[in-house]
Amino acid sequence: MEKPITAIVCGAGQRGRDAYGRYAESNKDKIQIIGVAEPNPIKRNNFMKIHKIPENRSYNLWKDILAEDKFADAAIITTQDNMHTQPALLAMEQGYDVLLEKPMANKLDECVQLVNKAQETGKRLQICHVLRYTDFYSTIYDTIQSGKLGKVINIECKENVSYFHYSHSYIRGNWRNSEISSPMILAKCCHDLDLLYWMVGVPPKKISSFGNLLYYKKENAPEGAPKRCLDVCPYADKCIFYAPFIYIDNTPLFRVGLDCDIKIIKFFAWLAIKHRTTVKILSKIIPPLKDAVEWHGWPVSVITDDLTYEGKMKALKEGPYGRCVYHCDNNVVDHQTVNIEFENGVTANLTVHGHSAFEGRSIRIDGTKATLIGEFLFSGEQIWLYDKLSGKKEKIFEGHLQLTGHGGGDTGLMNAFIDLMKRNISKPLTDAKASLESHIMAFAAEKSRLEGKIINMAEYRPEGLYL
Ligand SMILES: NC(=O)c1ccc[n+]([C@@H]2O[C@H](COP(=O)([O-])OP(=O)(O)OC[C@H]3O[C@@H](n4cnc5c(N)ncnc54)[C@H](O)[C@@H]3O)[C@@H](O)[C@H]2O)c1
Secondary structure (H helix, E strand, O other), X not given: OOOOXXXXXXXXXXXXXXXXHHHHHHOOOOEEEEEEEOOOHHHHHHHHHHHXXXXXHEEOOHHHHHHOOOOOOEEEEOOOHHHXXXXXXXXXXXXXXXXXXXXXXXXXXXXXXXXXXXXXXXOOEEEOOHHHHOHHHHHHHHHHHHOOOOOEEEEEEEXXXXXXXXXXXXXOOOOOOOXXXXXXXXXXXXXXXXXXXXXXXXXXXXXXXXXXXXXXXXXXXXXXXXXXXXXXXXXXXOOOOOHHHHHOOOHHHHXXXXXXXXXXHHHHHHHXXXXXXXXXXXXXXXXXXXXXXXXXXXXXXXXXXXXXXXXXXXXXXHOHHHXXXXXXXXXXXXXXXXXXXXXXXXXXXXXXXXXXXXXXXXXXXXXXXXXXXXXXXXXXXXXXXXXXXXXXXXXXXXXXXXXXXXXXXXXXXXXXXXXXXXXXXXXXXXXXXXXXXXXXXXXXXXXXXXHOOOEEHHHHOXXXXXX
16 A cells, blocks of 8 residues: 655644644545644644644744754645745745645735745645635536537626625634735635636736725724624624624524535524524434534634633634624725636636625636536535527536535645645646736736726736746
8 A cells, every 4th residue: 555645734723724634634544744833732732632743743833843854745834824935935945845725925926936936946836726626616627628618708706705704704804904914806716716717728818806895894883883792782683793693603504504405404404593402402412413503613613722612702702703893903805806808818707795695606607609607605516507509408517515625625635736746646737837827816906906907917927927
């Protein structure tokens, strides 16, 4: 049997622990995590325990682990957006192949520096554009390649971020303020821009964008709303952003279950919303129900390391996730549109916003022979093809409820990275240079939005960087 590859993880937070750490837990024959750098002692110790990492291979900071001589095959870098460039550069210099979370960096010159470093050192640098590895988007890509759509003329994509996800990440959480993190179009949509570039197959020629922060700000707070939900908010039972509704009752997550097509999940989700006490009693004898009632996954796992009721309440009383959504220090847009004309004349439009009742992306592609319509939702996935000549409507893909893992993308990405490391495949599905294109598109869109200009990509693109 082939030996598993070995890896170190810089940043054992939500992605390091729940996405790639969890993959390693259930794929021990493929990858072993043998070192970690994480400043939070609770997170670090938990991670060490799960992956059986010895004391002498656990470190506080990425600088410490990367100061050691290389002791694993790969470095998985899952620190926050503003802490990607330096660890990734140093890891490649130290001889590691690197799996780096998106966005690769939050400044364009740093993205270029990363691609150049990969070329100079000959190290693999893979950016976690996980959606390319989902069955949903690969079906769309294959359908385009098959010619069933004819020549693609226009693509319309929507990223409908639900009210609870948007408030969690972009008002109260890590990506709320572009000064400390990234603009929304980079943080959330470098995936979508990457998919567009992949599907169209050529770089963009012109980009324009509009958007702003329209709603989640002080002047829209209901009269008398306190700064924190638990400071006896008079709107507690009417507000969809009331923190205990999201993080203690988990109601928005149960509503996703209510929307899915798996009857048993639908039934228990309904029960959990309507008859909470019954579900709590049943959960003592039905373990999967206990997991749902005491949900410890995203987004709850982000608010605290103490997932008891008391721990969660303390986090909501004192931490950022208990703040009133109208009284935060957020500045990222809550809606933005991007228009793109590609070099082959195909046009595309991408809209992202944080006002959706349910979570998910949608896509429509019009070609000369057929129209494709797809929905990639938390509650399920579908792709339909409408053929013009035959008049037939055909469902070409169906996927079911997946609350985590990006519709199978996290697993697909890890399988592909490991195959690449083991040389089981010679050519990766994507590489850092291709990922850079989506980042260039995001920075250009942000420039257009802020300066009110159409961006001519030939002028905007860093010199010499043409794919
Ligand atoms: N691929 C995707 O679809 C996807 C999805 C979500 C997030 N992300 C990206 O993944 C990255 C991580 O996001 P997250 O939600 O896991 O964040 P997180 O804040 O939960 O995790 C980051 C971890 O890095 C640790 N850290 C801080 N300073 C450090 C240092 N000097 N050395 C080592 N570790 C340090 C933090 O303590 C924290 O545990 C972000 O860039 C985010 O944008 C990607």
